Amino acid sequence: MDATPPSRPASWPRLAPEILAQRIVGLTRGARLTVLGLGPDGIGDILDEIPERSCGALLVAGEDRSTAVILDRVLDDLADLVLAGWPPDDPGASAPIASLDPWRKAAAKCVRAGLAPRFRRMARDLEFARLLGAVEPAGPILVWEVDPASGARAAPVIEALEWCARHGAANVATLCVPPPPVAPYDRILYGAVELARPPRAAGARFIAPATGAHHASAAEQRVAAALARDADLAGLFLCNAPVPVGPWGARPRVDLLCPAHRIVVELDGPEHRAEPKFGADRHRDFTLLTSGYLVLRLTNAQIAADLPLAIEKIRAVVDLRRRPRGETSR
Template identity: 60%
Template sequence: MVVCRSGESTATTRPRLTPAALARRAAGLARGERLTVIGLTRDGVGEALAAGEVDRAALLVATEDPRSSAAVIDRLLDDLAELALARWPDWRDDAAPDVSASDVSAPWRKAAATAAASGRPPRFRRMARALECGQLLRAVDPGSVILVAEVDPVSPARARAVIEALEWCAGHGAACLFALPAEPPDTPPYDRILYGAVAIGRAKAPVAERFIAPRSRAHPASESERRVEAALAGDPELAGLFAGNELVAVAGHGRQPRVDLVCRRHRIVVEIDGPEHQASPKFGQDRHRDYELLVAGYLVLRLTNDEVAADLQRAVEKIRAVVRLRRLPSTHLSFAGDTTR
C-alpha cells in the first residue's frame, strides 16, 4: 500500500489496476471499507463493474450539485428509497428468507412495506438519517451496496461535500468507492481519500488496435470515388467487398500502385478516372499499371467521373457484373462464339 505524504508526487508510484482487476477489488470491499481510484469517472467505474459482472449491488451516487454533504446524503437516501420501492416485495416479511431481523428491523420493514404497497418510496424524513440509511442499504441489498461517487479533482469545495457524505455512508455500513477522473493535489480535502488509492491502467495494446480508421477511405478530393464507395457500402450484395485508396502488391521492386477501390477476395480493381487520365503521360502510365495489376492476378475495371455523375447505378451494375464474373469457377468461363474447346 502506498503512503501519500504531503507534497509528494504519487502519480507514478500508485498501484495500477486494469478495469477488470478494479471490478474484482471492488467486489471484495466489506461494509464500511473504502477505495479510491484515479483515472476513471463515476460512470467509467460503473462500466468496469458491469463488465466484470460483480456479484454485488452498486449505486452510482448523484453528485451533480453537491452544495453540502447533507444535500448529497438526502439525495442518496431518496434514491435508495426509490430502489427499495422497486425491489419490494423482495424484502417483505414472508418474501425474504435471506433478510433476517438483524439486517432489517421489523418495525421499519412493516412501515416500509405499507408505504411500498401503496406505491410510495419507504422514506421517513422524521427518522434519524443514520438509522434510515442502514435500513435502506440492507433492503436494497443485504450483502452491502457499493456506493460509487465522483469527486471533483479541481474544486475542493465540491469535493469536500462528496467526500464527507461518503465517509458518513461508510460509517453506516456502505462500501464506498471514490472516483477521481484525474490526480488531485495531496491537500485537504483530498488527502483524506488518497491513502491507499489506486490508478486505473490498461495493458499496452498493439498499434493496429489503437488506430481508428476513417469511415471513408476514398480520396478526399474525388467526389466520384466517395459516391461509388457509399453506393457499394449500401448495396446488399457488394457491401464489405471493396476497400478504398489502398496499395496493391505487384511484381518487381518499383513503386506499388495505390488504387481507387480493390476487392482482394475476388482480385478486382476499380479505377475512377478524371479527364486528366485521357492525356499523356497519365494515359500511358495507366496502361502500364493495368498491365502490372493484370500480371498480379487483378482484373481492372475503369470508370470515368462523367459516367459516375451521369448514372451512378449503371456504374455500380458494371462493378456487380465483374464481381459475379470473378465468382464463377474458372471451368465455367467462356466467351460467346468460342469453339476451341
C-alpha cells in the same frame, strides 16, 4: 524555493481492470477504495469483468452540493431502489403485516401505495442502515465522483462518503486524474490505486464517418453482421444513422435504423445506466416516439449472452410494424 507539494507520489499501484473489479466487489461494509484515472460511469465497465457478481453498485449523484443535501439524495435513491426491488412474494407487500418490525411495516405500506419508503423524520443513520440492507443484504457499493480540481466542490462529497462509510456502506471514490495530496484529498488518497489501461488499437480510436456499424462498438458490429446474414431482415437496417426528428429538424444518430418501418434499435453499454446518459436516452426515446418511430433498446450484455434472442426481438418489432393496422397477433 517552491514549497508546493507534488501532485502525486512517484507512482500509484496500477491494477488491470479484472484485478480492480475483484478489489471493488471484495469491499466489506464500511470499507473505502479510491480509484484514479476513472470516472464513475467507467465502474460499470470494470464490474462487467465479473458478470456473476453478487453485489450491486449505486452511482451517487453528488454534484456541487452540501453534504446534507448529498446524503438526502443518497437516501432518496436507496428508497427508490427499495420500491423498485421489493419482492412481490414478501409478506410486506400484502396483508398480513402485523408481525413485521415497525420500519418494514411502514415500508410495506408505502410500497403497496406505490411510494418510495422514505421517512424524513427518522434518524438519518437509522434510515440509511435500513434502506441499505433492504436494497441488498450486504448493501450496494456506493460509487462517488470526486472533483480533482476544486477542493471546495470535492469537500462535501468526501464528507458524505466518509459518513456513509462510518454507517456501514462500502464506498468507491473515483477521480479522473490524480488530485494534489492536500486537504481535502489527503483524506481519500491513502491506499488509492490507478486503472492500468492497455493501449487501444487504431480501430477502437477511429470515429466512423458514414452509416456503417460503429468501429468502437463490438456489440453493434455483431448485431449488424447477424442482420446481414438473416434472409428476412437483411437490408432493412442502417447502422450509426441520423434520424430527422423534431420541429427544428434535429438529426440524432441512432445505432440501428429501419427507415422502411420507422424502427430504431439502440444498443446500450454500461455507461447508459446512470445520469446524464440515462435521462438523455429517455428524452431521445420520447422524441423518436412522437416522431413516429418505434424504439427497441438492447444492452450489450444481452447481446453478448444471447445474440440469436436479440435478433428475434428485432424481428418481432419488425413483424409488429409489418402487420396491418388493427390486426392482432395470434
